[in-house]
Amino acid sequence: MAVPKRxxxxxxxxxxxxxxxxxxxxxxxxxxxxxxxxSHQACPQCGQYAGRTYAEAIRTDAVETR
Structure with a gap:
């Protein structure tokens, strides 16, 4: 393994x-x-990538806490 001299x-x-x-x-x-x-990710507005719809475009701004 390489170790620095100084x-x-x-x-x-x-x-x-x-x-x-x-x-x-x-x-x-x-x-x-x-x-x-x-690039190379589904659109956050319509949920499409490469001509296919992958997910509903639902924005979750706040995380629900218990």
Whole structure:
């Protein structure tokens, strides 16, 4: 197993980590209802993906608690 020989400085650590960033999700338009949706996922408005209806488009904003 590789073990570092010396402690990596704070500036070198931060310089390396500066390249590791999150990217924004790519949005496409739904072919059925023209709403924006994420690629390779069912549309949140109409529930269709690749010409098939997978689920009813029901939004659940609040989670029910007991």
């Amino acid at each position: 402690k990596m400085s704070r500036s070198n650590t931060r310089a390396r980590r500066s390249q590791w960033k999150a990217t924004a999700a790519t949005l496409t338009t739904c072919e059925n209802c023209k709403a924006p949706r994420q």
